[in-house]
Amino acid sequence: MLEIKVSKFFSSSIFLSTLIVIKLCAISCYISACAQSTVGLTNHNYLNLPDFTSIVEKVESSVVNIRTMTNITSRESNNGFNNNDPYDFFRWFFGPQLQQPIPIYPPQTNEEKIIPRGMGSGFFISNDGYILTNNHVIMDSTEIIVTLDDGKEFIAKIVGTDDRTDIALLKIESNNTKPVSIGKVDLIRKGQWVLAIGSPFGLDSTVTAGIVSAIGRDTGYYLSFIQADVAVNPGNSGGPLLNLNGEVIGVNSQIISRSGGFMGISLSIPIDEAMRVAEQLQSSGKVIRGRIGVHIGEISREVADALGLIKPYGALVSYVEDGSPADIAGVLAGDVILSFNNENIKKYTDLPRIVGQTKPGSKSTLGVFRHGKRIILDIKIGEVQSDTTYIAENSNGLDKDSVVFDIIGLKVSNIPDDICSNLRINGGVLVKGSFGNAASCGLRQGDIILAINEYCVNGVKDFGKYLNTLNKNKSIALLVRRGEQTQWIPIKFK
Template sequence: MFPSLAADRRIRRIMASASLSALLAFSAAGAAQAQPAAPTLALPDFTSVVAKTEKSVVNIRTTEAVPVRPQGIGPDSNDPYDMFRWFFGPDFQMPGMPQQRRHKMPTPKEKERTVPRGVGSGFFISSDGYILTNNHVVADSNGIFVTLTNGKEYKAKVIGTDPRTDIALIKIDAKDMPPLTIGDSNQLKKGQWVLAIGSPFGLDSTVTAGIVSAINRDTGDYLPFIQTDVAVNPGNSGGPLINLAGQVVGINSQIISQSGGFMGISLAIPIDEVMRVVDQLKAHGKVTRGRIGVQIGQVSDDVAKAIGLSKAEGAMVSNVERGSPADQAGVQPGDVITRFGGKDIAHWTDLPRMVGSTQPGTRVAMEVWRKGKSVNLNVKVGEMPATPSKAKAVPEEAKPVPTDSLGLKVKPVPADIRSKDQLKGGVQVAEVEEPAVTAGLKTGDIILTVNNVDVTGTEQFSKLVSQLKNGHTAALLVLRGDQTQWVTIVPGK
């Protein structure tokens, strides 16, 4: 018998469905075969790097002297007045103290004892025993002891230290030591593997690994840092950061932590910066840096737009020290230093490093942005003094003019301030309302410039403000104390 028409149709649908399923399965299998396998990357083998470098790293322990209370003096003494002398000093006097005790009280000779101070790390940079470490590892110590990986211990002496960069150069009396090869920290890239070798918590020759997380990390210190996720803990300070070629590219110096232990962010001093310091420490035992005598700050986007800078780059001069190299070169408060020695200043913190690395007495070309245009200057770099100058307070006077669209009442600059700061113009803020309050202006501020136009007096200032357009940002150059800064403000109605 032949199938009915309806049965025949059912058979055809079943066969078509089966054919389609087979075709899809074949296509999927073909696609799976055609798709290339994902490449697999093996983790690097650090054993050869460790074997090459480990003997160059040393453990550093330090000691310090602490005072010892002399016998018979203090709260345990049988003399009831010794307790007061213990807390308030040997010359302490009080009502009722016998007359013979008020005078000629013998000052006990203070004794000291040596106690352990801390543990750090370091590494050889030459075969004759020169070792690099952090300044904070050896600072305030009365003894420095270096232990090699073979357990042999030496007493070290300090050749020189530089607290500003936290670098110390010490030396032991030894020969044929295995120095680390100095690498090039400028060649580091994010994601690159690096190792740390040191003595965390006193556990010497500990090796940890990670990657470079960031380059030129600015933390407000004098130098930029290499940021890594290499596990670094107390005791690693002064140890080397090593690349896979076995070269030292930095000195492990800091961790960023809320607990005091490792939390994934470690900072190392770039070895290029370190070696520049080492050269001076070897030669002179100290570091001499250049200075030009300016205080600087960041250039914000609003300020850059208001004063006509194409980018928010450079260092904004907030103060020029009188008689300094910058003052003699013609630098003015409110200038934005954009180039120094032929190099662009991408970030304001670049300038101190550029100036500091310049030999005092050197003449350097400098470019500043002033009143909408670039000005070329030539500065003779001076030598950085031991102690910075202190700021002085600014007095006030009265007689303001009516409040303007900036929310300001201003008055003439008092004669004593004008003389002290050598001001040729400007007005002093007497009262502050909105929008000046939000902009950060304060009573006593001295406004020197409005949109690159120098302020000569109260009447001229009022005219400048009246010409400002509502809703358009204006830039005021403001002197507060001895600091000058640009303040942006949007005039009200």
């Protein structure tokens, strides 16, 4: 019996050894075949993957890093603590119930300090130092530092900004800068490869790649954007979006995110619109836009069917401003504007964009659908005048009654009746400066505050009176007008 068991044992061992050898040979052959297949793919580029190295070499020296500085009070410079009161630090942790002796320190002063504000990206559009970037990158800054690819630093000056398109034009003193090549927006196709270069989180000259996800993405703003899945993060703002020819087709501007970081959706300003703005900023320091004076909205399929339209397109007029170009031309509330200068209005947001690009004073035509018929109206284009521009031109004496509300970080003043009339507003206060919580929430000089919560504001005295009645432990909402846009901005008390 022992001999039989030993014989069976050796037979089993030989069999298992043979199986292991066979499996090892099979694995070795598979690895060899994969390696040869990979070499074949590399040599013949069966996957048709792009090589971005030549694009980076071509454009990298044209992209710059932008750092901004701003002024804050001495209290803000230490995370909100009073530098002159050591108990302030403990009160922040343990609450106001902490008892302390009568302070013998000198009273707090409102000394200002210059600290870093933020960072972003930009790129040269000329060989004499003009830089294109986002307005929000340099907004409210007191100093702008531009760092080139070779490490050289320059102090940049602001040539002009445009809040509506979020474009800013800067200039450094250099006659040896390398401009980017400008691509054609009408050649962009969904699914094409794109590249972004910028300084996310301050990491200079970072390159990311992706594809165009959508064209003409409308987010409710003045512009339609190029949507891509190329990774951009805070610090990429103002950098270029490039095609495979190394040409700029967009200015990276926004991300759609629930976390504050990249989540697969980035939005870029089309370069043709950005360059139009830059040319005007360079020539006059501001952007001049046309207007016709109508309030418009989207037309639904149900309304289109009821009116007799073949499909729901165009801009539905809800209100016509008295004395406006549209009023003079004969546009009525309820009209549907289908075309402007023979260009079809596919979405209602196309109308302000197309009209805005038209030179004020020029004669144009509107294709209007009214009572089942299409009619053509002749119209003379007016000029958009932003609130900030109008107030700047009529600001004599506005600083006399300015009041600082430290509790939320705002300096505001009354708005004269004649300016309210021209801006078509009933009261409000003008923001002359922001700091602390207000600055963090995005409020800035030139904004107009129309209401606090449900209460309409009729002046500085009214603003302060109502502000003092609110619960300081709860957030409040300010109705803010900026340019032609009005929005609610939440803010906390200090």
